[in-house]
Amino acid sequence: MPVLPGYIRSLFKSAPQPVFRVTGAHLAELYANAAETFGEMPAFATRRNTLQWEPVSFRELFERGRFLATGLIELGVNARDHIGVLGDNRLEWILADYGAQLSGAANVPRGRDVTDDEIVHIFRHAGVRIAFVETSELQDRLLNLRGNLPELREVILLDDESDPRKSVRRLGDLIERGRELRRAGDREVEERIAQLRPDDLFTLIYTSGTTGEPKGVMLTHANMISQLERIPLDVSCTDRVVSVLPVWHIFERVFEMLAISRGCCTYYSSVRTLAEDMRNVEPTFMGSAPRLWESIHQRILKRVKAAHPVRRMLFHTAYFLSHYYKESVFFLSGCSLRLKNRGLPQSGALAFVHALRWLILLPWYGFFNAAVLENLRLVVGGAFKGSVSGGGALPREVDQFFNYLGIPVLEGYGLTETAPVIAVRTPENLVIGTVGHIIPDTELRIVSLETGATLYPDGSREDLGRGLRGEITVRGPQVMKGYYRNPGATETALRDGWFHTGDIGLVTFNDSLRIVGRCKETVVLSSGENVEPAPIEMRLCQSPLIAHCMVVGQDRKYPGALIVPSTEGFAECGLNGISLEELAASPDVRRRIGAEIRERISAQHGFKAFERIHAFTLVAEPFTTGDELTSLFKLKRHIVSEKYRSKIDVMYEHTGTEP
Amino acid sequence: MEINQQLLNPVEQGLLGIMILIIMFGMGATLTPKDFRSALERPRGMLIGFLSQFGLMPLIAFSLAYMLKLPPAQAIALVLIGCLPGGTTSNMFAYFARGSVALSISMTAASTVLALIMMPILLDLYASGFAAQVDASLRAAGDEAGFAMPHANIVISLLLVLVPVAAGMTLRRFSPDWAKTAEDTAGFMTIIVILFLVTSALIRHSNLFVLTPWQIYAGSIGVGLAGFLFGFGMATVARLPPRYKRSVSLETGIQNGPIAFAIILLSFREPIQSEMLWLAILYSTFIVVTSSFVTLFYRRIGKTDWEIYRNNLVHQRLFGEDYRTQYPESAVGKTDQR
Structure with a gap:
């Protein structure tokens, strides 16, 4: 329910304008249409030097992609084959993708940091017969694994500057071969494109996990096309996108595809050169991750600290003003975080206060914005329009910092299984603390964790069930076809077309989605490592000194644990008749449990470095059935995390940010 | 309307003087000798800018004063505002209006120097009639000295104002970091000056805003708006690229207010000084509001x-x-x- 009438709100929001884009029934058609429409405009740019970049045009890219596809077909690639791609962001990766799509095949991508076990499992599971490798190091590794990969027939080296081994082909040679074939009248590619169906896979992405084998997510052309047509971001052919995140993740890939459909040039940067490239490329847009913003945040604060006092004071005044100014603007444009419903009188009073504050701050903000903040914003290049941050939760203070500063950091939400975008904030709808509106044509249901009933949208309630938390489930054109050759996992995740995300969320009263936690057990650290808590907890609870425990650390830098000391265990150690409260407060108990954790969760017992518990806190209340435990003694993780949230926060603050 | 008591007392005049000094110093800190040289690299843009600033704007000011039948003191003030060079405020607005900042800076630099020659000529052309009216009414009231346009004093005031500008440029040469601080301080000071002047005027004449007739409001608001409009029109007729059009338009409408204050304080006497000052205050206040809206509009188009x-x-x-x-x-x- 909007607080202000539309014409007043439009003063604060500019209406999103339709952006020109090309599309197609599948990616092959999209690539062809992009080449036709955008022709000689640059599609991708490769960095040779600080100020020397090499562009490749849409037409040229498509032409070379078609030669490559012709060469691949001659090598024996069939329609709907799975082509392996091992490597990170570079033009040749996109070429390999063009080659796969134009020959009617799908690719199975993985980054340079893939392990040997993963290569074997993925390639065998996906039935990979032809694979691209980026570097000579990767080609050697793959050749060494050949004994385990009986189906693998051809390896193609992407980097034309490295020397291929005897049995390995060079990408450039394959393209040349395709050029000759086409000159001789080969038109296989056109036939393959004509046979492609929107329901065919364009990629098969294996998601990592520490326990169990990786699962292959089947994404179709229709999944990707639906995203490109619906992602509500104002990216056009006059924009510049910088690419740093790994392209074999669907999150970065969707941005590169979006850039192609909008005729916008993607510039390949790297973490090492990013700061410099931001200044020279002046990107208008990029896909980003929370860690990038954390590091820019730190860099700005450091620079402010080092500046002389006058400038420091100007910065603090500017930030103070923009904080309160923007807060009022967000409120008046309906973009404040609304977890509870409000009556009309309350809304009216708040609107009045904010309008007054907005008016008072306007001239001061206007000046400081122009003189101080604009200068600060140059850290991301002078033309930045926004960035979608994904792949983890953005810490609230970082989120606020950039959005109050006027650098729109838009948090998005999605999974590989949803190709990936489910919801995303836009500059017009920037509710800090949420991941924005659901994108068009996607249905959302918030489902009760206990009963499985639909909490939102619930037609019997006036507020439709806004503000109620439960598991996020979605149905829409971006939801995957299923897990490849894994009907069991597919059945668990996809029920009647509804994909169960394993994340807990709620819908705010201004219809934005807010993520509050996970109901799947897996803890994803801020570094992206997946930690399975169950084996760690099992190991810890085997200690006589520990009654219950729970591993936490979602979006933190390292895992931590909540520990309930065992009164019996400590009684046997001589601390007889001492209550749980006293045990939890005792430094001696703390020391002994600390030693126990270090001993049990160690490399000797098979735990990886990122799985070590670097922080723990003692809880003075046992976990009881019905409250923290189900009747089957399974932990209700979201309830425990909610109950001890402040304790967990203190624990991570106390031990600092580094392990 | 007649202001029968001085608008600013000597202490306030002194304070205003210091603030103008800071603002002009800050303006100098934004300029480098290269800005003057590069003015010659954009001859077409500069020529249109020059015609617009020193051709159109004084004519607009004169026409407005004439059509609105402003009292002669205010008419002189309006023509004076019309003849002023550009200030650094326009560079900032050009930046946010997606105009050419380089052209804006070059126009500011060139017009500030050219004003030494152009202002006496233009004032003679457009304001001598109003000056004669002031002279006649003063003599009729028994003032033996009468009134004559203080050309020499105006040029001297302009030269005085250029001293801190030169000092600012020197600072920029030696410490760009401090120059940036000086620039920000000056920008901040512009808001402070307007607030300071409006408040001190209101303290002494609490109902000044009510007493001021609508013609004076129309003149002080209209001169800027007409400058934007005709500046844009002239640049369009001359087929300048879009970003140049926006720069020329803003540069034409936004004048260097602090120089107006300096000239009025240093070259004019009571009884017309306070009345001129009040119009300059009104212009400086409203131009911030109108150029903000124009900037938002330019940003969009x-x-x-x-x-x-x-x-x-x-x-x-x-x-x-x-x-x-x-x-x-x-x-x-x-x-x-x-």
Whole structure:
């Protein structure tokens, strides 16, 4: 329910304008249409030097992609084959993708940091017969694994500057071969494109996990096309996108595809050169991750600290003003975080206060914005329009910092299984603390964790069930076809077309989605490592000194644990008749449990470095059935995390940010 | 309307003087000798800018004063405002309006120097009639000295104002970091000056805003708006690229208010000084509001051509000087791609 009438709100929001884009029934058609429409405009740019970049045009890219596809077909690639791609962001990766799509095949991508076990499992599971490798190091590794990969027939080296081994082909040679074939009248590619169906896979992405084998997510052309047509971001052919995140993740890939459909040039940067490239490329847009913003945040604060006092004071005044100014603007444009419903009188009073504050701050903000903040914003290049941050939760203070500063950091939400975008904030709808509106044509249901009933949208309630938390489930054109050759996992995740995300969320009263936690057990650290808590907890609870425990650390830098000391265990150690409260407060108990954790969760017992518990806190209340435990003694993780949230926060603050 | 008590007492005049000093110093801190030289590299833009600033604007001011039948003291003030060079405020607005900041800075630099010659000529041309009226009414009231346009004093005031500008430029040469601080301080001081002047005027004459007739409001608001409009029109007729049009327009309408205060304080006497000052105060207050709205409007209409221009700049920087980007008309429409 909007607080202000539309014409007043439009003063604060500019209406999103339709952006020109090309599309197609599948990616092959999209690539062809992009080449036709955008022709000689640059599609991708490769960095040779600080100020020397090499562009490749849409037409040229498509032409070379078609030669490559012709060469691949001659090598024996069939329609709907799975082509392996091992490597990170570079033009040749996109070429390999063009080659796969134009020959009617799908690719199975993985980054340079893939392990040997993963290569074997993925390639065998996906039935990979032809694979691209980026570097000579990767080609050697793959050749060494050949004994385990009986189906693998051809390896193609992407980097034309490295020397291929005897049995390995060079990408450039394959393209040349395709050029000759086409000159001789080969038109296989056109036939393959004509046979492609929107329901065919364009990629098969294996998601990592520490326990169990990786699962292959089947994404179709229709999944990707639906995203490109619906992602509500104002990216056009006059924009510049910088690419740093790994392209074999669907999150970065969707941005590169979006850039192609909008005729916008993607510039390949790297973490090492990013700061410099931001200044020279002046990107208008990029896909980003929370860690990038954390590091820019730190860099700005450091620079402010080092500046002389006058400038420091100007910065603090500017930030103070923009904080309160923007807060009022967000409120008046309906973009404040609304977890509870409000009556009309309350809304009216708040609107009045904010309008007054907005008016008072306007001239001061206007000046400081122009003189101080604009200068600060140059850290991301002078033309930045926004960035979608994904792949983890953005810490609230970082989120606020950039959005109050006027650098729109838009948090998005999605999974590989949803190709990936489910919801995303836009500059017009920037509710800090949420991941924005659901994108068009996607249905959302918030489902009760206990009963499985639909909490939102619930037609019997006036507020439709806004503000109620439960598991996020979605149905829409971006939801995957299923897990490849894994009907069991597919059945668990996809029920009647509804994909169960394993994340807990709620819908705010201004219809934005807010993520509050996970109901799947897996803890994803801020570094992206997946930690399975169950084996760690099992190991810890085997200690006589520990009654219950729970591993936490979602979006933190390292895992931590909540520990309930065992009164019996400590009684046997001589601390007889001492209550749980006293045990939890005792430094001696703390020391002994600390030693126990270090001993049990160690490399000797098979735990990886990122799985070590670097922080723990003692809880003075046992976990009881019905409250923290189900009747089957399974932990209700979201309830425990909610109950001890402040304790967990203190624990991570106390031990600092580094392990 | 007659202001029968001095608008500013000597202490306030002194304070205002210091603030003007800071603002002009800050203005100097934004300029480098290169800005003066590069003015010659954009001869067409500069010529249109010059015609617009010293041709159109004084004519607009005179016409407004004439049509609104302003009292002679205010008429002189309005013509004086029309003849002023540009200030650094216009550079900031040009930046946010997606105009050419380089052209704006060059126009500011060139007009500040040219004003030494142009202002006496233009004032003679447009204000001598009003000056004669003031002279006649003073003599009729028994003032033996009468009134004559203080040309020499105006030139001296202008020269005095240029001293801190030169000092600011020197600072910029030796410490760009401190120069940036001086620039920000000056920008901040511009708001403070306006608030300071409005408050001190209100303390002494609490009902000044009510007493001021509508013609004076119309003149002080209209001169800026007409400057924006005709400046844009002139640049359009001259077929300048879109970002130049926006710069010329803003540069024409936004004048260097602090120089007006300095000239009025240093070259004019009571009884007309306070009345002139009040009009200058009104102009400085309203120009901030009107240029903000005009800037927002320019930002919106200039979105596509500006993005194309920026994109071309980056392409040429990274792909080589000779790189030319062709945008399909289906995507960008009939935008002026210069």
